[in-house]
Amino acid sequence: MYKGLFITHDVSMHGSPTSLGLLISKFRGISVDMLVEKHEFQRYGQDFIRKRFSETVQNIFNCRLIADYGFTTTKLRSPSLRKRVAHVIDTQVIRAIIKKGGYDFIHLNSLVLYPLIHKAYPFIIHVREIYRGYHKDKVSRALQNARGVIFISEYTKEPFRNVPLKKSVVLQNPFDMTNVRSVKADDLDERLAVARNKGVVFSIIGNMYEEKGIDFVIESFTKVQNENTTLLVVGNGSEEYLDKCRLRAAGDKRIIFYGDEENIDKIYSISDYIIRGESYPCIGRTMYEGLYGGCSVIIPGSICEGKNIFDYDKFKQKIHFYTPRNHESLVSVLNMAAFKKVTKETYESNLDDCAAKFYDFIRCSLEHKDK
Secondary structure, X not given: OEEEEEEEOOOOOOOHHHHHHXXXXXXXXXXXXXXXXXXXXXXXXXXXXXXXXXXXXXXXXXXXXXXOOHHHOOOOOOOOHHHHHHHHHHHHHHHHHXXXXXXXXXXXXXXXXXXXXXXXXXXXXXXXXXXXXXXXXXXXXXXXXXXXXXXXXXXXXXXXXXXXXXXXXXXXXXXXXXXXXXXXXXXXXXXXXXXXXXXXXXXXXXXEOHHHOHHXXXXXXXXXXXXXXEXXXXXXXXXXXXXXXXXXXXXXXXXXXXXXXXXXXXXXXXXXXXXXXXXXXXXXXXXXXXXXXXXXXXXEOXXXXXXXXXXXXXXXXXXXXXXXXOHHHHHHHHHHHOOOOOOOOOOOEOHHHHHHHHHHHHHHHHHOOOO
C-alpha cells in the first residue's frame, strides 16, 4: 500500500477541492494524510475537512503554505523580507512533516504550490490552471523536479509542452453527477424553486474573482430580452468584487446572488445552462459538471476548441461557444438560449475510470528512475 501526503491550499466548496475529494473517496491501496493551509484549517476545522474529502483521511496537518499566484499575471511582484523569512520557516515545517511521515509520494493539488517541489522528495503535482504569468523558467524548473505532473487538459499542458518532464499525463478531472437525478422539489429553497418554475435558468458557479469574469457575465445577462429567465450566481468572493458584480447587475431582479451551496447537485438539477466567463478559451470543472449533470454549457472559445474537450462528440450538441469577453457575442448566445429549456436525459460519472488512471500514474511515476 502506498502512503501519500496530499497538500491543498483550498478546502472550499468548488473547483479543485471537489476533484481531490472525489479521487480520495475512491482510493484503494493508498493511505492518505493531508496538509492544508492554516487559515483554511482554522476557518473550517478538522471535522469539515474529513467530511469534505473523505472519512478515510488519517492525519490532518496545517501550515502556512508557500503559494505563488503569479501564473495569472504578467506583473512581477517581489515578496517582502518578512514574507521571505516566513517562507523559509514554513518550508522547514513542511519538510519536517514529510520526513517524519515517510511518504511514498507527496501530491500538490494546484500549480500555485509549485514552490514546495524539491527534487529530494517524490512530488506529484496537479496542474489545473492555465499558465499565463511570469517566472515561467522558475515554474518549469520546479515541474522538472517533480516525479510526475498531471495536467487536467491540453490547455493546461500547452505552456509546458516543450519542458522535459520526468513523467506527465493529461488526465480528466473526476465527475460524478449521478446524484443530480435524486434531487427532489422539497430539497429546493424558495429561490431555487421559483427560478426553476419561472423559465430558463443560467448558472455561473465557483469562487468569485476577477479572472472568472463573473461581472462580465452579469453585465451581458442584463441585456437578455426574455424576462422569464434567471441567472444564478453561485459562490462567494471578496466584498470588493461582490460589490462590483452587484453594480453590474444594475438591480436586475432576474439575477440571484445565491452564495455558496454545500449540495451543488441542487444547482445543477434546476440549471439549463452553465456559463463560464474567462477571457480565454476555458473548459474548467463546472463545464464538465454541467454536461455530466444533463445541462448545456456556454463557454468562451470557438468550435475549433472541440479537439481539446473530453467526450466532445458525445456532448457537442450541448456546447455553445462565444468570443471571449465580447459582450455582443455572449448576449447573442444568451438570447438564443433564453427561450430553450434543456431536456435532461442522463446523469453520468467517470469516477471509477479516473481514479484507476490516477492510481496507475502514481505507480508509474514512482517506478520511474532518473537516467
